[in-house]
Amino acid sequence: MSISLNRRRVVITGLSVVSPLGNTIADLTHNIFSGVSGIKLLDAEFVDKLDCKIAAQAHFDPTDHFSKHTYGMLDRTSQMALHTSIEAIKDASLEITDQLKPRMGVYLGTGMGGANSVEEAYIRLYRDNASRLKPFTVLMGMNNAAAAAIGLEHQLTGPNLTFSTACSSSSVAIGEASRQIRHGYADVMLAGGSESLLTFGTIKAWEALRTLAEQDVNDLTSSCKPFSADRTGMVLGEGAAMMVLESYEHAIARGATIYAEILGYGSASDSAHITKPSVDGQAITIQTAHQLMGRQSLFRPRFWMLTFHQKLFSILTPMVPAPCLMMSLKATRLKKHSAIMRIT
């Protein structure tokens, strides 16, 4: 397979996050490299009914950021996504002009969308025997609600799509957004993801899949330990992250700070198993991303990061000096992809 390299360069110029480890890039970075865990005892009224009572909750209060009228129409997933979109644009010092609006879009990943709103509706119907639901239930529960809210907030009329490919949703959204710019359909894209699924029903469903970690008897914050021989599974969390992607030319023309360049992205389906990724599928996606990189060397990395899906393997090789390449790999269900970024 040959891939044409006659395409535009795509760079990252804005970043923002809502996470259990902080709601700024600085706090998140500090906490990650300080070894801080975001896992705690779940703060929820139904926690006693759970086998798995731990989670990584984000510290995010919508009343700090939005009017009641705004946050009242949005699921927590959309609230976090909308907030990160605003902060990412600020971080990029991007002025959204009328000229830019049709050339700027939103690609967002989410696995379960407005899970809180859907569950609240079920509770009203089945537990409280309500005869009707809130008027906004559909608009809050639909998977594309967050991307729609972002588009409305910033008046963006470029492409606006939501990707739902389980654990790879956000990475797919970023990769596909980079293609929109690379192929000339957009100049700027907001790309990222949001997830808030710490509801009673959702956690019970994950419990049933038998993938959730047992609480570590010595330190519950260490319950997720993918490299340990005594690892027991994953821990659910919530959060959102957003990037401003733009063409290299657009970023240079406005004097933007460039954090990184997306060099390659690949996507493929291995069609082997609903949860178990195949080696071949992962290899194909990495090869596709490498081909997109063309002549740009993979052999001078400052560090590589490989993140594997769900079965909780992760490899971080030692850092060495010089140009920096980051490669991330996510694989899930029928969807796999890899993205390669150069940190400037």
Next chain:
Amino acid sequence: MVADKMDIDVASIKPDSSLQSLGLDSLDTFDLIFSAEDHFKIKVPNDQIKIETLHDVSVLVHKLTIEQNK
């Protein structure tokens, strides 16, 4: 109820204020009706959701409260 929903000053609301002038769009209007149904224990039939001002809302709620609480 409107002031709380729309984050506006109660003093700025008058009986003849149109819902549109208070910032309510069609979805907000449905949400207002939902809240009124909860608060006044009434059910607003679909064919009676023709309200443009707060006065219209008041008249409708008053009428339905009498009719449905007999």
